Amino acid sequence: MSTFPENLKYTVEHEWLAQGEPSTFGITDTAAGALGDIVYLELPAVGTEITAGAVCGEIESTKSVSELFSPVTGTVVAINDAAVEDPSLVNSDPYGEGWLVRVDVTETGPLLTAEEYRAEVGS
Amino acid sequence: MTDTTAPDTTAPHTSTSDSSTPGTTPPATSTAVVPETPTPMHSPLHDEHVALGATLTPFAGWLMPLRYSSDLAEHQAVRQAAGLFDLSHMGEIRVSGPQAGAALDHALVGNLTAVGVGRARYTMLCAEDGSVIDDLVVYRTGEEDFLVVANASNAAVVLAELAQRSTRFEVTIGDESEHTALVAVQGPRAQEIVTSITAPDDVDAVARLKYYTGLEATVAGIDALVARTGYTGEDGYELFVPATEATTLWRALLKAGEPHGLVPAGLSARDSLRLEAGMPLYGNELDRTTTPHDAGLGRVVKLDKAEADGAPLPFVGRAALEARDASQPSRVLVGLQGLGRRAARHGFPVVRSTDRLDLVVGQVTSGAPSPTLGFPIAMAYVTPEVSGVGTELAVDVRGRAEPVRVVGLPFYRRPQ
Numbered sequence: 027m028s029t030f031p032e033n034l035k036y037t038v039e040h041e042w043l044a045q046g047e048p049s050t051f052g053i054t055d056t057a058a059g060a061l062g063d064i065v066y067l068e069l070p071a072v073g074t075e076i077t078a079g080a081v082c083g084e085i086e087s088t089k090s091v092s093e094l095f096s097p098v099t100g101t102v103v104a105i106n107d108a109a110v111e112d113p114s115l116v117n118s119d120p121y122g123e124g125w126l127v128r129v130d131v132t133e134t135g136p137l138l139t140a141e142e143y144r145a146e147v148g149s
Numbered sequence: 150m151t152d153t154t155a156p157d158t159t160a161p162h163t164s165t166s167d168s169s170t171p172g173t174t175p176p177a178t179s180t181a182v183v184p185e186t187p188t189p190m191h192s193p194l195h196d197e198h199v200a201l202g203a204t205l206t207p208f209a210g211w212l213m214p215l216r217y218s219s220d221l222a223e224h225q226a227v228r229q230a231a232g233l234f235d236l237s238h239m240g241e242i243r244v245s246g247p248q249a250g251a252a253l254d255h256a257l258v259g260n261l262t263a264v265g266v267g268r269a270r271y272t273m274l275c276a277e278d279g280s281v282i283d284d285l286v287v288y289r290t291g292e293e294d295f296l297v298v299a300n301a302s303n304a305a306v307v308l309a310e311l312a313q314r315s316t317r318f319e320v321t322i323g324d325e326s327e328h329t330a331l332v333a334v335q336g337p338r339a340q341e342i343v344t345s346i347t348a349p350d351d352v353d354a355v356a357r358l359k360y361y362t363g364l365e366a367t368v369a370g371i372d373a374l375v376a377r378t379g380y381t382g383e384d385g386y387e388l389f390v391p392a393t394e395a396t397t398l399w400r401a402l403l404k405a406g407e408p409h410g411l412v413p414a415g416l417s418a419r420d421s422l423r424l425e426a427g428m429p430l431y432g433n434e435l436d437r438t439t440t441p442h443d444a445g446l447g448r449v450v451k452l453d454k455a456e457a458d459g460a461p462l463p464f465v466g467r468a469a470l471e472a473r474d475a476s477q478p479s480r481v482l483v484g485l486q487g488l489g490r491r492a493a494r495h496g497f498p499v500v501r502s503t504d505r506l507d508l509v510v511g512q513v514t515s516g517a518p519s520p521t522l523g524f525p526i527a528m529a530y531v532t533p534e535v536s537g538v539g540t541e542l543a544v545d546v547r548g549r550a551e552p553v554r555v556v557g558l559p560f561y562r563r564p565q
Contacts (some may be wrong), residue, residue, distance in 0.1 A: 059204075062417060063221040065518045066490050084547075086492060088220045088517055089417050091547075117219075 028055040028147070031121055036143035039095040042121060043137060048103050052126040053085065053094070053116065056147045061087040064113040069094070069105040069126055076102060078135030082127070085116070094126065099133040192237040193330045193392040194399050201413055209301035211238040214415040223418035224520045227381050228563075230410030231336030233402055234419060239331050240304025241389065242297040242311060243323040249293050252318035255464050256311055257285070258441060260451040264289045269361040269378055272449055274299075274307055279440045279469030283307050284431055286378060288363050296374070296389070298331075300431045314465055330395030334402060335385030335422075337563070338409040343368065343375070343386050346405045358386075369401035380419065382426025383563055424515050424526060427484060427559030433495055433514045434482060434528055440473050443530070445482045445558075447474060480511065481536035484560055485544070487525025488552040492518045493544035499529050503543040503550040510535050513544060519560060526560045527553070 030036065035043045040057035044050045058064065066086040076082040076096040083094035106125050109115045116124035138146060189212040192198070198205060203214035214235060216223060226232050244253060250262035259272030266289050274282045283303035288296040299307040304326055312322050334343055344352045348367035355366050355375055363376030374389040390398050403413065420430070429435050434444050441450050450470050454462040461467070487493060499511035516527030527544065535542060538557050543550040 062216060063219050065221075065520075066492075068491070084491070086518065088224070088421050088520060089215075091492075091494065 028059060029121075030054065030140040030144050032140045034121065034140065035097070035137040036140065036146075037095065037097045037135065037137060038146060039097075040147075041095060041097045043097045043134075044125075045131075045134075047130070048128045049098060049100075049131045050125050050128050051097050052106075052120055052124055054143070054147075055120050057092070058117050058120045058124070061085060061092060062089050063087055064116045067110050067113050067116070067126070069110060070096075070102050072102050072104060074102045076100065076127075076129065078133060085113075096127075096129070097135050097137065098129050098131045099135070100129040100131040102127055103130050104128040190238075192235050193395040194235045194237060194332075197396060197399050198235065198413075203413070203415060206416070208416060209238060211301060213238055214413070216415040216417045217413045220415070220417040220421065221520050223412055223414035224421050226410060226412045227336045227383055227414060227418060227422055228521055229337070231334055231338040231342055231385075231406055231412075232381070232414030232418060233399070233406060233411055234333040234335065234414050235399070236331040236333055236387070237329070237392070237395065238301035239326075240297075240299035240301060240307060241325045241329040241331070242299060242304075242308050243294070243325050244297055244311065244315075244320060245291070245294045245323075246318075246320040247293055248318040249295050249320050250289075252311075252315040252320040253287065253295060253297075254454055254462055255318070256314040257287070258450040258464065258466060258470065259287070260454040261287060261289070261295065263454075266290070266292060267362055267364055269363055269376055271361075273435075273441055273446075274310055275441070275450075275466035275470065276437065277466055277469065279466045279473055280437045281431070281435045281439055281441060281444075282310060282437065284429065284435055288374065288376060290363075290365075290374065296325075303431060328392050330390050330392045330398070331387060332390070332395065332398055332402065333379055333381075333385060333387045334406070334411070335379045335381040335383050335414075336411070337384060338406070338411065339383070339385040342402065342406040342409050342411055343388075346401050347375075355386075369398050371398050373398070380426075380428055381422040382428070382559065382561055383422075420515075421517050421520055424517055424528070425519055425521055425559065425561035427528070427561075429482075429528075430515060439530075440470065442470070442473050442478065443480060443482065450474065478533055480530040481533050482514070482558075483511075483529055483531055483536050484556045484558040485513070485516075485527040485529055485542070485553040486556045486560075487516075487518075487527065487544075488554060490518075490525065491546045491549075491551050492516050492525035493527040493529070493546060493551065493553065498545040499531055499553075500543050500545055500550060501535065502541070503552050506543075506545050506548075506550055509545075510542065516544075521561050525551075525553075528558070531555075 351366035493516035511531030
């Protein structure tokens, strides 16, 4: 069963966002489960300007590839090197050790609450 | 996050890069494609899959397990211990009668009358133009009895073609797909597992079965056709049983296999395993635009099969395949080793070099990150000039060139 922590915000593209200074985002349990075993992550470089709703990376599993969309506009201040090294962290702990990108946010894209996201993915 | 796997725009959560696994766009030119039915058929093992928590996916009109827990874990289990697959979606067509062999010699590219009882043969059903309608495994189960195993997506077409091509032969053709379950045990521990639940009188014979042979044996108390065949590159067995007995066999194999490390494995692992083993997949390497020769499988076309008087035996596709056999190929199926980390996928263009994305020299038919080898692998059709082993090429992976090198197939060979 997929889980959606109440303290996070979500996007229809299946990213989660922990708002803060900086904010952190990753992909949801639902997305990680649908992809299967993730074997490769391509994340934006630190210092890159990313834009809400735009592609900022790639997530590759044995069976498929997905684009990573940024839920926010801002500057990348950190990426999860441990997850790049061991992408299975995204499957095992998508909201924790499997986080992907930290951003100094200037603008936020459209976000959903946990309840809205749960309704969106129908679980 | 949006799924961008090349050929698939309809099923993001089960997206794959091929057609034996779910969510595939079949080749537009193929007439051998069964559309997804609104209510997919269930395997006789459906309830077992649900109870095991499998992720199910529509595939060729069936709802089949994509994975149970982890694609990688299932793949590794087959390489290191064993995996249990439900292949009940495959088509089983019985061809029997005094002229069963002769009918198949006419209908297929292989020489089936030359196959001994108890042996199996990999062969193909081709159209008059030499293109592949399906690739098949045919088991000779008796002097006048053959079991033709077809891909699920092509089973109906194979049945219709066999019937139509056999009208002048004394032969009966029966579709046994609905009443037959097919379960595969694949991996280095397969023999120990299968023989541990085989009737004592049959244990030696099952253990001694050679690759591409089969026999009737009692397994878990069930009369089964037990064959030493598979689609993973590992040792293993495929067991054909009545659909009504499938659950008993499945549970017995899971239980007997557990101490050996056997896990149930889905279509996702099946696809990555067959790709590592360099085995073609209908819809990817083979389709109605390819001949057996294109796929490097010209050897399955038996142009030397002859009538009793020594005259060349006419079979469907013969003229086109003779011409193809005598001509230079316009493209060659090769293996590609990815030198970067991003995998080439089905349908991606192969280009001459990383700085010449415009110079297309071929197309990827299947590709994935190889779980066993740790780097991306792919099969692709390329022009003969760039098909030599060691040639450095590139693949256009969503607009960015990834370097690849032509390597020999298979990518993976099991330790002997």
